[in-house]
Each structure stands twice: as structure tokens, then as C-alpha cells.
Amino acid sequence: MTQTWLVLGATSSMARAFIRAVAQDGHAVILAGRDLNDMESTATDARAHGAPLAQVHRFDARDPDTFPALIETMTEQDGVLNAAVFVGSMPEQSTIDADPSLIDGTITDSFTGPARVLQMLAPVLEARGSGTIVGVGSVAGDRGRIGNYVYGAAKAGFHTYLSGLRNRLTRTGGHVVTVKPGFVDTAMTWTVEGMFLVAAPQSVARDILRAVTKKKNVIYTPGFWRLIMTIIRLVPEPIFKKLSV
């Protein structure tokens, strides 16, 4: 059966690697984001890689007026409907410290904006009795740390949201995969210092697709981050609060 992927945040290089991979599998893609010119290039590329259909739509997580058109377009597609969320923003913690009003936008980009779209899409998936949602969170959402706890809080909220949505969609044959990447080699991290074991976007995309096929619930990518985060979560708070990891 034909499959269509709605990709929120289609300009991210992680999203681009994912789009290529699903295009190669012969799936249709609906690209959603702010930079229409850039997404047009990605859409043409997706068609060249095998996508039977690739469309571009304006989507701004901070502008809910852009949401309904996405749902409408998805509803028009035949077959199985899927969605993958790559949207997120990570202002430096020190920038947020200087201007706390940035918190709202950070939470909107990484959590509430995409969550609203998914919330509108959920009934459509339920009606079809199928479909997978991929939500890209972050290891940063597993525990609040001095270096990026606003971004981390947004991701933690998104994780919890995805877990609830999974609980809901399972009942009608749908599925939700929560993806927690470690460090990935993208624009977001290009100039960030202290990165290690940085993964290529292509390998993250591969991990995501494998998780979709195998109906995994929560994955870490690369996989060793599960171990690292287990250890980090196990550190007792009295000690953790003094660390700067």
C-alpha cells in the first residue's frame, strides 16, 4: 500500500537524510518547514531518489495558522499516513539566561507546536487504522543539566507527550517511535564545542527507519547512548546537582 510521510522541520539535515531514505523506499513525502526555497530542492531530490510524490508546505511551529493545511493535504493522500517531527531549536542556555522570554519560543519549537500538529493528525490516523509517528526528542530531555535545561525541558515534555500518544494510537493500529539522538553532525551542533562520538545524519535516519519497521517504542541513536543515559539518570540528585556534565 502507498505510504506518505509528513516531515515537520524538513530543512534539518537529519530530516533530509530521512527523506532520502524513505524516498528510496518508494514513499511519498510532504515537506513542512519555513524555508520554502530550500525545501523545493529537497523535494526535487526526493523525487530523483524515488519518491512518487514530494510536496512542500509552509509550516511555522509558532504560527498555528499554518497547521490546518498540513492536515488537509495529508487527508487527501491514499494509503498509510505517517509523520516525522524533526523540529527543534536550541538557543544557548546563556542567551536564555539573559532573556528568559526566549523560553516560550524554545518550548513551542521543540514541543507544543509540533504536538499540536500531531494532535490534529491523530484522528486521521485513527480513522485509517494505521500509521506511524516518529518524534525526534533528545538525550537532553532525559535529565535537566546546567548547560541546556530549557531545551532539555522542552524535549522532556515532548517525550512524555509522545508516550501518551503512543498509548492512544496503539489502540487503533497506529504506532509512535520516540527517537533520542545523542550528538549528531548537523547545523545545530557544527560550532558547539565539546562534542564527541558525533553520528552522521544518515546513520540516524537508518536507525529511525529500522525502529519504524521493528515497531520499537523508544530508541537512542547511536544505541550506546542508552547506556550513557541510564548511568546519568542513576546518579543520585544530591550528587548530580553538583556536576556539570
Place this chain on the structure above:
Amino acid sequence: MPSNDFWKTYTYTGWGRALSATGEIARPERQLALTTLPAAPAMGQCRSYGDAALNDGGRIVDMSRLDRVIGFDETSGVLHVEGGAQLGTLARIFAPRGWLPPVMPGTGFATVGGAIAMDVHGKNHHHAGTFGQHVIEITLVQNGEPIAITPGNSLFRATVGGLGQTGVIASAKIQMLAAKGDVMMVTERRIPGWDAFLSQLDASEATYSVGWIDATARGDNLGRGILEEGETGAGLVPAPKPSKSIPMNAPRFALSSPVVRAFNSLYYRRVPMAGRTVVKPIQEFFFPLDRLHNWNRLYGKRGFHQFQCVVPSDQSPALRDMLAAIAVSGLASPLAVLKRMGPGTGGMMSFPMEGYTLAVDFPARTEAAPLIHRLEEMTLAAKGRIYLAKDALSHADHIQAMYPERAAWAEEAAKADPDGSLQTDLIKRLNLRRLK
């Protein structure tokens, strides 16, 4: 976004790993970001062996993320593609639909930008000419301004083979080549020695041809090797084998002279005396080494050099003399390639000329530099040329003498880049932008 957010300090090497650079690097993920960067030379996949894509102490723009197909016309085969797209990827996605990149170098990792800037040649040079000859439009970014250029004007001829000195190639339109399908019919024949090799190369009518030479063979065996001829075809072949990776630097003995001699001898005998015809996936014929990721680590920490020259047809004895000098040096590696070249070139600084080209790898041991310098002098005496995509050691005056249109090219480059921001280590080492 302020441009500061784009740069970070990084150490990187040419493919031979003998030369390296440390400097600021930016990696734009979209065209808009490319146009906001201050002028700096571009880097593709750094498959040039020496310092062509290095800028020590300066800035470099990594094009690897601008790699999308942005237009394709199924009827004419005209492909519009971003500068960082890799030729191997293009071959993989378009061959099943009957189109191939018109010219493919020996590695599929080479990008469209790198293929234009070096005006690369492939196994079909004697028929198809260079990559640049199939480019019908280039979008260059000069100081943040995109401009489209087409064949016929001098900026175009200065850009093709122009070592990135006229601006960053953001995208290009390429006339793809109609192909019968995505498999290759390959005929392999043992060639016992030098004279036979040249006559077989001359006699070959195949669309694609390439010679592998046993650069350790001496005496009567000098110049022996295997001639491979290929045609595209349709059909079923086993899927390409998954790639492997060399995880770390190899120890020194891995490519020592006895090991290489033994390997070459086996490799030569691999093909039966009577020859054979095999069917291969396209990438195994065009990019035999790509399956082994990071194979450049086989040469150990010190890295290696490739020497590649071309000499005019009537100077072939000079090549045989080079091969003899290489064979007695004990420095040769298994990688030695002999090809016939046609007259086709696309730009003022293009490497090819009608004749024969020889490419040999040498581990970067102390003895390698004097040998390579000797080969360089022999090339000059034979009115030949050294390929700048491979060069790490040549003398400025030799190279300048080998490229007759260099001064005219330098003038075009000066117009395009008046303050010399696009100069790379290769350009500075060989003083290629010197006016007059």
C-alpha cells in the same frame, strides 16, 4: 545569522594524507547560507591527493551538504545538481533509468564541484572528453552573489579545470549520457609487456577502457598488466557487495616492496591467460576502490603520494622509462594505471592532452620525493603535464611551463577574485595565480 556561527577550527588532510591544513571551516546546509559566507575556497570530498583542497591558516567551505538533485529532464537527460553531489550517488540513482554521469573518475566520492574544478577525466576520455565538456551551465557564487555562466565565455573556460579560483560552484547543469542500463560487461585481458599494452590500448574500440600496470615488473615483464574494457548493459547482477572500512593506520610493512610484488603477481594471474568477460555492477567497474572506505589508511601515518602525468602520443618511450625507474625503486604500490587520452579538454587549466597517462601511488617515505621529482623532470622533457589533482611536490616553474594557458587563466581568476581569497595551498605553493 552572523557569519561567526558558521566557522569552526579544524584539521584536515588531502586524500594522500601526506599534507594537512588547520584552519576555519564552514559547512553550509542550504544555498542561502552559502551566499552569506565571505569568500573562501570550496572543498568537495577532499579526494584530491595533495593540497588542492587545503587552506592552511585560512578558511575553507565544505560543500558536502549541498548535494541535492534540483532538476532532471527525463527526455533530454539534463541534470541540475548542487555542487556537493557525489558522482557515485548520481550514477546509482540514474543508471537504472538509463542515464550516467558523462564522465566518471576512479572514485564515486568525487563531487560535481570537484569534477568541474579539476575537469576530471574517466575511462572514456578518448571518446567523451572531460567532465567539463558536458557541463552546460554553472552557477558560481562570487562574494555572495550567484551568477550563471555558460560555455563560450572566458569565465566558463577559467572555471572548468579552474581549481576553484573563480568562485564556489553552487550548482551545475550537466548533460547526462544515455546508458543501456546499470551493469557493465567487462572484458579483462592479460597484457604481457609495454609495447603490447600500447598497441592494445590504441586498438581498443571499447567505450570504456583502462589499464592496470604491475609497476613492480621489470625486464621482459616491464609494463605488463591487465587491460579492462567495458560497455554498459542491462540485466541482473549480484547486488554490489557491502562496503568495508579500514579502521586505522596500517603498519609500515603492509605495503613493503616484497608484499607489493607478491600481490601484483597474484593480481596479474587472477585473469586467465585467455582473458575473460564478466558482468559487474556499474560501481565495481568505475569505482573499484570505493568499497574499501578509508583505504588511504593502508599507507600508514605518513600517507602517500600519487604521481600522475600525461605525455603526447609520440612521447610514449618517456613513459616506459618512467616505469623502468619506478620498477627499480622498489617504491611502487599495487596502484598503477595506464590510460589512453583523447584531445578533449574543457578549460584553460585542464590536465588532459592527446596521448597516454600514467598514475602510480608511492608511500610517502623519504625516498619517494626524489623519485617523484625525477618523474616530474622526465614529464617536462617529454612535453607532458602533471595532474594537479594528484600533486603535492612539484616545482612551481615546472608546472607553469606545463600549462600554456595559465597566465590567461590567472587574469580571469584575478577578475573573479581580486583579493585572492580563493587561493588554496596548491595555488600558493605553485604560485599559479601569478599574473603574466
